[in-house]
Amino acid sequence: MALSADPHTDFPTDFRGPVLRPGDGDRYDAARALYQGRAVDEGPALIARCDDEDDVATVLRYASARGIPVAVRGGGHGSDGHAMPGGALVVDLSAMKAITVDPDTRVVRAQPGVLLGELDAAAQQHDLAVPAGTVSTTGVAGLTLGGGIGHLMRRYGATVDNLLACEMVTVDGRKVRADEAENPELFWALRGGGGNFGVVTAFEYRAHPVGPDVVAGQLIFPFEQAADVLAKLPAHMATAPRELGLLAAIAPAPALPMLPAEAHGKPVLVLVPVHSGDPAAADEVIEPLAALGRPVANLVTKMPWLRANTMLDAVAPYGKRMNLRGGYLPELSADVIDTLVANIAAAPSSPGAAANVNLWCMGGAISDDAAEDAMAFSREGAAWLWEAVSMWDSPEHDLEHELWATAVDAAVRPHSLANGYTNLTEDLGGDWRRGVHGSDAKYQRLRAVKAAWDRHNLLRFNKNIAPASAE
Numbered sequence: 001m002a003l004s005a006d007p008h009t010d011f012p013t014d015f016r017g018p019v020l021r022p023g024d025g026d027r028y029d030a031a032r033a034l035y036q037g038r039a040v041d042e043g044p045a046l047i048a049r050c051d052d053e054d055d056v057a058t059v060l061r062y063a064s065a066r067g068i069p070v071a072v073r074g075g076g077h078g079s080d081g082h083a084m085p086g087g088a089l090v091v092d093l094s095a096m097k098a099i100t101v102d103p104d105t106r107v108v109r110a111q112p113g114v115l116l117g118e119l120d121a122a123a124q125q126h127d128l129a130v131p132a133g134t135v136s137t138t139g140v141a142g143l144t145l146g147g148g149i150g151h152l153m154r155r156y157g158a159t160v161d162n163l164l165a166c167e168m169v170t171v172d173g174r175k176v177r178a179d180e181a182e183n184p185e186l187f188w189a190l191r192g193g194g195g196n197f198g199v200v201t202a203f204e205y206r207a208h209p210v211g212p213d214v215v216a217g218q219l220i221f222p223f224e225q226a227a228d229v230l231a232k233l234p235a236h237m238a239t240a241p242r243e244l245g246l247l248a249a250i251a252p253a254p255a256l257p258m259l260p261a262e263a264h265g266k267p268v269l270v271l272v273p274v275h276s277g278d279p280a281a282a283d284e285v286i287e288p289l290a291a292l293g294r295p296v297a298n299l300v301t302k303m304p305w306l307r308a309n310t311m312l313d314a315v316a317p318y319g320k321r322m323n324l325r326g327g328y329l330p331e332l333s334a335d336v337i338d339t340l341v342a343n344i345a346a347a348p349s350s351p352g353a354a355a356n357v358n359l360w361c362m363g364g365a366i367s368d369d370a371a372e373d374a375m376a377f378s379r380e381g382a383a384w385l386w387e388a389v390s391m392w393d394s395p396e397h398d399l400e401h402e403l404w405a406t407a408v409d410a411a412v413r414p415h416s417l418a419n420g421y422t423n424l425t426e427d428l429g430g431d432w433r434r435g436v437h438g439s440d441a442k443y444q445r446l447r448a449v450k451a452a453w454d455r456h457n458l459l460r461f462n463k464n465i466a467p468a469s470a471e
Contacts, residue, residue, distance in 0.1 A: 008046045008089065015058045017051040017095065031092065032084045034076040035137070037321040041395070042086025044071065049092040053169055053201040059091050060199065061173035063458060070171075071461035072195050074112045075139015079324040080426050082461040091199055093141065101126055106207045107164065112141035112200055120309055129210035129305060131156040134247075135316045136309065144203055146423035147192045147377040149385065151216075151245035151274035151309060154364030156208050160191035160377045161370050167202040171458050175201075189449040192377025192437065194422060196446075196465045197453040211305035215282035218311075219271040219290050220259070220297040226250055226269035229293040230337045233361070234383070236292060242364040243277030244285050250344045251315065251356035258297050267344050269293075273300060274308055315356065317391070321398065323405035326387035326425035327416035328379075332359065336415045340386070343408045348400045352393035355404070360385040376446055378419040378438030386412060387424045427463050436463075444468065 011019060020028045022043050031047050033040065048059045063070045073083035073092045084090060096111040099119060103126040110119055117136030123129050131152040133143045148159020156162065165179035166187065176198075178187035189197055221229055230248060237246060253259055253268040273289055275282040279302050286300050329336060340357045347355035362382050372380040388408040390401045409428070418435035427433070434443050443465075450457070451467035 006045070007087075011046065011048075012058050012062050015048060015055055017049045017055050017092075020047040020049065021045070032090075033319060034073075034078075034081055034083055035316075035318050035322075036079055036081035037319045038395075038398070039081030039084050044084050044086065044088045044090045047073075047084075047090045047092050049095055051095060053096075053167070053175060056091060056093070056169045056199050056201055057173040057175065059089070060169055060171055063089055064172045067456065067458070069458050069460050072199055072459070074141030075115050075137065075143075077135070077138045078142050078423075079322060080463070085461050088461060093199070093201070094139075096201065101128065101207070103128070108205045108207045110140050110203050110205070112139070112203070114140045116140060116143065117306075117310065120306055123207050124211060124304075124306055126207075127209060127212055128207035129309075130159065130205040130207050131162050132159050134309060134312045136313055137316070137318055140203060141200060142195070143423060145190060145192075145194050145200065147421055149360060149366065149421060149424075151247075152208070152210065152276060153366040154245050154361070155242045155276055157365040157369045158377060158379070159205070160375055161366070162206040162208075163191055163203065164206055165204040166190050166200045168198040168200045170198045171454050171456075179204075185449055186453060188374075189376050189446055191375035192422075193446050193449070193465060195462045196450055196459055198459070210276050213279055213302050214274055214276045214305050214308050215279050215286065215300060215302050216272070216274040216308035216311065217300035217303070218297070219273070219295045219300060220253070220256075221269040221271070221293045221295050223250070223267045223269065225293040226267075227337050227341050229269055229271070230332065230359070231334060232292045233359075234332050236289065237361045237363065241277065241285060243275055245274040245276070246289075246361040247272040247312075248359040248361070249315075249356050250340065251358075252354050254314075256297060268296075272311065276305070315354070320352075320391040321393065321395070321401075322389065322391045323401050324387060324389050324424065324426050325405050325409040325412075325428075326385065327413065327420045328382035329384040329386055329415060330381050330417055332384050333415065336386075336412065339411045339415070340388075340408075343388070343404075343411060346404070346407075347390060348392070348397065348404050350392050350394070350397040350400065353391065353397065353401070355388070355390040357408075358387045358389070360387075372438055373442065376437050376442065378436065378442070380419060380438055381417050382419070385421055385424065386416070388412070422463050433463060433465070
């Protein structure tokens, strides 16, 4: 890949970190690799790998003075691939990985290059956890700014419900703090509004006691039981304790010895419970869940939290080409179940491909521990979150997977709410962006915050919120 000319020949010489361009070979290629494999089809003009917040400020002052749009890379896990756009100037935060944990106050501070597995490992040294995501290679920055859901959300809420403060560099290079007392309107927007307002260089979280052991694993049911088991889940989870997190996935069967070889790779229903309460009480919670059908494998067991929160790594490999669609459901109806089952059966089967449909049970703390207007992140009316994911290897199969993702979205969207979780779907367009935060009033409030902090929309490589016109 080559660009006709270097558009950043005057890049600041006082920038201390590595600066990578398309001619820098393997170092450049390694730096631009993302979770979304399609992002490698194009490359940025310059990747500025920041050593610290002063480097971030240097890049942003340079870009702001010239009106240059800036992309931001944290963990690189976004499904849109916005972190490395073709021809762009990229602020790369991946080397900023400091973490501190105060076991007395349970405050955890993390820089934006920290990955979820690293955050978990640091907090677990004190038997603590920050409610966050479910794949260890996820960056905490993008996860947090979009909201943050995971196995602990029913017990402790979303990541943004546990966010205490952000330190941010503005587009003109100033360093500011945002919390409930200082820049509160910016803090409101950062909790769910994504990377639209500035570059966050530190997050402060409230952690909670978790582990070191939890009870977690997989309950695997034959595909023909999927609709029946899924239909029973809403009533079952309505009385389930908050300590139980649950993912239901229709996904390719793993190559396990208790499954016949001919079933490997074919769709099955997998329930993934994570019970973070007293392990001694877990059996009375898990056994009724298994009894909803006739599982062919029960792999639920006591395990360290650090292992439990990596269970989904295997189905989220880094660098695959992928499509992701998702949204909130007010109920898990029979029509939705039938639609999802039918669409997973019709998923593309190109070499190296895999498709799955996930249903995350909400309720508990994520549904009732924060008012809808308390932050940009929306969850009003959401009982379940659905996502449809397809992954494959080769560009020649892009179209068939895109058509499948579009078909699933078209079938499930009429059953979905207008609001949603921005991290677990690709950008679905302007109408979707106007509704995803829950109300027009919230969207207009976000536009006003955008205008106050990034009026020229330099931070536009994201699920973009257009700034309100300056008066």
